[in-house]
Amino acid sequence: MTKRQKTMLLRIIIGAVLLIAAVLVPYEGPWRFALFLPAYFTVGWDVLWRAVRNIANGQVFDENFLMALATMGAFCTGFFGEGEYPEAVFVMLFYQVGELFQGYAVGKSRRSISSLMDLRPDYANLETDGEVAQVDPEDVPVGGVIVVKPGEKIPLDGTVIEGSSTLNTAALTGESMPRSVGAGESVPSGCVNLSGVLRIRVEKEFGESTVAKILDLVENASSKKARAENFITRFARYYTPAVVIGAVLLAVIPPLFMGGWGQWVQRALTFLVVSCPCALVISVPLSFFGGIGGASRQGILIKGGNYMEALAAADMVVFDKTGTLTQGVFKVTEIHPEGMSEKELLELAALAESWSDHPISRSLKEAWGGEPDRSRVGEAEELSGRGVRVQVDGRTVCAGNRRLMDEIGARCPENTAAGTVVHVAVDGAYAGHIIIADQLKADSKDAVKELRERGIKTVMLTGDSKAAGEAATRELGIDQVHTELMPAGKVGMVEKLLGERTGRGRLAFVGDGINDAPVLSRADVGIAMGALGSDAAIEAADVVLMDDKPSKLSLAIRISRRTIAIVKENIWFALGVKGLVLLLTALGVTGMWLAVFADVGVMVLAVLNATRALSAR
Template identity: 60%
Template structure:
């Protein structure tokens, strides 16, 4: 509870105590009015000031004006009743309206604050300091002051403040604040390490590779903190609705206070009963206050985003949460998303050339590439790569690599590359990626490389279908046979293979056209090579993005670990959040409409109006906070 909330709570308690005490006063008249004015001003002076400022700034139509007019009107009716009937006026209702309104506001402020604190606790990854060794002693400095290339020391129990590479030591890292998973990860010399993890066991020396402002922890915190700036359609609707709704109910209340008495007096020829109709109009104003909608809808999305971040799912805005809830088609990139991206050479089929010579030519030709397939060829070769033996390297997108090795022309790639060179190649019936080799213009054989499916990939597809996703599609640049083998094993509905990056964009656009009106399309990729597709889909999801700047920048939703099961969890979180939003909308509007009708015909009094305003708001806020809890989804 902050100072402002404590101050308001004291005001509430003082006003309530005075209201209860003055209710037993044995006398009336001006002194009674003056005494009751004390608790009214104690609890409502800020509302009156806000209403006055709104009128002064020509923006009068908000809940402060509604409360000010309703309560001042109720006091005026009490004074009139006291003067006309010579009885004690009932000031309790007017003060109670303001009191309960402020109780509702305090509760809402406390609930939002608690929600923010929960999110801050869940995302408690911002480091307070970085350790630098100076003269044999550790000194704590601000992470912002650490330059790229500096050596920092992280002791057991401390947070890793900045991204870098371990140059000394080994330890176990707790990444739960980033991934939502409690399973620790090992780190040793040479490993890349990202900020936000907690060092659990050994001392680590880390050479920083980024400034603090560009490190993973800063980007994640910026994402979560700025998510509220991207509003959903539901939030935009409520904002626009409130702008029209508030002046409409003010004018309706004026009409309710004025028109019936005039009709009674001049048309029907009976007493106007101004007091009764003004009281009904004031009750109408209290009931109509749109607090429940204006407060609970943004709070629902805020809580949903916070709950998702606790589960290792970063959502860049409530608009993306709303779009994700409508997802009916999920399109996957294969490598690094459904498979581990860890390629291994399984077989080498060679013609007249020796097996080891064929692997040597392949590894040297691919030595300039950082692609996982190239790395697997270099690992299979198993010797130090002498780059001086390789010249004239030419990489052809979607085909392969051509180079000169020891002055001999070598080509390593798919069947398209062989056709391009006019080399007759031999087909292979094994599932996997086939690297055809041409040496000195003649076909030398092929190498079979296979990727490994992720342990939970099959379960992830099943969970997506249980979550209501109607179609799953896989896009890959891999060979047709390898792609079809993976798709069949995982239970994917549709597969498109041998695609270039531009082809993936075209396929997504075609799928979106086919699915028009049938729900939204989500594309799931590793966020590095798939940036164009992530941007083009209705919703782009980057997974396994710990430390990947490209993923955080390109995607709308970022999954902080490599587990594809998180995709279905993200969809379930979004649907729970939207379900809560619609529950609050229908509940708030429904109760208010019923009470407005009852107030207009004179059945509802000011106490029912208080429930329709404050009671509905509290119920809606409590319901909204449920979006924060996603552990069992």
Template identity: 60%
Template structure:
């Protein structure tokens, strides 16, 4: 609890004790009124002040106005009848208790967001005159060498130029598994250095760093309202004035009808009491508070699990997901390609691999990296000229003045070069030297152990269609798709082809359902933007993912996708429960109040009781069951062990 919540709780407790104690004080008249006024003012003065401010600002119809009118009216009736002031005090007391619970619930959900906000670094260490000096991360220029000591947060993105260590990435990924880092590797801001001293050369300014983008994403999530929230806001703006005028009509019209048409006494006190009860019952607190809180708690619970959802509108859309389209490389597979075989023709395998590594030296594609890794030597870029990258085909370059073509079968056909087909499973890099076929290199990717359990988990969550898109060959794509139990696979696609295929699938999907695309965020930005909901995974350090996707998974565990869907569906189920429960109870109690069958105590339950129950229900969205994520991986491991 914060200081404000503690103060409010003290006011509630003290007011309740005074109200109970006054039951045993034998006083009447003005003295009785003044004594009971003390606990009323003590617990409700801020509500009265807010109601007055609302009237001054011409924003009359809100819950503060309803509570002020209802309780002041009840106090006035008690004065006129020398009756019981307890009801008026109790209404204000229980309303403030409900507000306190709501504040506590919001604070709890905000603490989950705050834990993520703790990744923001306070300073960066730079060396000056042989000593470390702390500076604001905003002041550190790109290319500056900074030092991160054990226990400190990494303040900026960069490359490790000296040292090795273990990083705690739990604030970003939601997982406690440490990650090793060493010289030459990229490092992102927001991680905590656990062991050794790291010397890092920064590659981005602070405002462009990973930690800044993530913080901005989370801070702005609440500004993107869902349809449910927008509906509740519009509903409250229309509903509150209607019930105020209805209460006024209930207080005035029946007595007038009794007096002028039936010739009976008007009984003003009874009908005013019914109208005040009607006002207390009608207060829309449960809806206005619990629905946004449900979304806020859902986003908070997701962020704690390493799933960043950009807004409640995306949470609502994600909950309707019936079809999921996966990119293959880096999403369902490790994205770590290794050279499995070299089949040479006119030159030996070492020379063939050297030509391939040099020709591909300018590319950042995982296959190019695997070729350079297999080559095992420092690539001399000065030996390579006239590099032409043919999208979806491969690369043509001059290596030591010799024309080298490295790519798939499409490239060979494009160059009118006869090639030898390879029946090994993997990605085949065909090589041609000076227009003559020189052989091919077989490169294989590895399916992630969690991919198959992740697909099964999605089906358990109700996802009906799981599709895979890839630029890889049909043979490789089919093998991966069959092993994972995909419903369909589309291979040998260029980036533009992936967008077209997603558009075709969008036209075929069921009305009212959502199609999600899952990619690694590096080259999938167009597709992530085109799908109903774009999910980028393994996005630590990927600017394209954070910018283009609607949901960002901070590590490369595909089980997090089912976690995200489960969180969204749980959150929306809670929202619908609260809407039905709140409106249903309100309608029943309003009818009872209008007929004189409900008193202030039932009104208190209809308002405060329903609000507290709805708030506690909303808080369930904070909690995410993690054992279901791990169980799938463990199950897959057990299957592998049995088959071995």
């Protein structure tokens, strides 16, 4: 508990003791109410003060006003008959117990998320002229060299220039499996160095680092409210004045015809106690807060309650293929030259792709046996969605797909291979093709299966050939595939799929977050996968899966659906109980004690239910 919560607990205990003492005093005279005032003011003075302060600021209709009006009114019923002094104190006492519990639950949720997202480093070991000094990470310049010892967090994004180690990435990915790194590899901030000493050249200032972006994302997630949260805000705006007016009418109109002013005033005050909307106002945002925190613990960053709501409603998931469902690690499997040797064809393709760091380019260079001689390569031009055109030894070499060959008039054979085909032409003459195969990720098949079991349609979009796309579709069990798509074609296809929807379902697109930014933005909810250290993914997507596992998507949907279910349970439970007790109170069936349960009891139960979202998985 915080110091403030401990103080409140002490006040509650003292107030409870004073209440018991007042009840035990045998005095029944006209000043009996004075016996209960010490207990009442001990436990409720801050509620009364907030009510007065809010009224002065023009904020009249809130739970403080309702509690102050109802409890003070219970004291005033002594003027019309027997005052409900013990009930008034107990209502305030129980309300403060509920507030204490709610504050503790919210604090626990925040601490859980804070401990999970405890990524912010306290210091960085900056190396200057052979000396190492601890400095604030924000003071480390780009290009500076930092030293990270075993057990320390990596404070800034950078590249390892010396040393090798294993990293604990659990705070970013939710996975406990260590990641091995060595010289030349990029490392994101927020990971914990487990073994060797690393010297790292800083690539980004602290404000642009992975840590800073993720912390900002989580801290601001609550600002993007779901429809359910906005509904509760609008509902409370009209509900509270309505019940106050209803209570006034209940106190005034029936006695004009039936008499018994004290009885009806008492019913009106009980009506006010029941009407407090705190169960809804507190539990619904807490549920979304808990759900976002629970997802974060699994390495799933959801940027707001609105995106969680959209994810829960997803009935179609559209996947990018390369790097999303596949490893993005291509290997040359077949070489088919025309008019030259296999070695010559592979050399030309490797030279043509020598300037690129695309996975297909890397596979060609690896098959060739390393980095080709770039001095032989002249002007290079990337042709979006088709391939490249470069000058090699004074000759024009085109390497790419069938569309590129058609453009330059080089006739190529029909492709039926289950892989990516790189066609090569030299000075407009077809020179052969190379088949490159990508490997599916280990859990891609299970991820698709889980989605289909949840009634979600799966679609795959790829720039690969029809044969390669259909082969992957059959192996994964995906419902629908669209192949040979250029980047703009993916956006068009997603728009077409959006137009084909029926009902209130949502379309989610899953991509690598780098090349798929336009499609991520166009979908109802964009999901970037394998985004560890990827700025583009964190910026473009609505949901970020920090590791490279497609199965996390099914988990994200499961967490979202459970959170939304908890929100709906709280809404219906709170409204149902309150509506019933309000009706019974107006009819005189219930008294102040049941009103206490309908207000504070419902709030406590709703908050308890909301905290389940934090452990959702």
